[in-house]
Amino acid sequence: MWYLYILRLSDGSLYTGITIDIDRRLKQHRSGDGSKYVRSRLPCELVYKEVLDSKSDALKREAEIKSWNKEKKEEFIS
Numbered sequence: 001m002w003y004l005y006i007l008r009l010s011d012g013s014l015y016t017g018i019t020i021d022i023d024r025r026l027k028q029h030r031s032g033d034g035s036k037y038v039r040s041r042l043p044c045e046l047v048y049k050e051v052l053d054s055k056s057d058a059l060k061r062e063a064e065i066k067s068w069n070k071e072k073k074e075e076f077i078s
Contacts, residue, residue: 002058004065006048006077009041014073016065018058022049048077 007015019025028034052058
């Protein structure tokens, strides 16, 4: 089982990622041990998560969502 997740960062930007352990990954991001992008924009809030069957499905979904503009992402998560 894989998770796709979206975080809202302190500057209002959205970060999309995938993981197999959502709790561990969120702890990493919140402690500053996640991605550089998130680390420089803490704190962060989980605003969306989706369960996918495989890494391949998660990567495809991540690429799809990352291709959207911010307005479309905001509509999606609301």
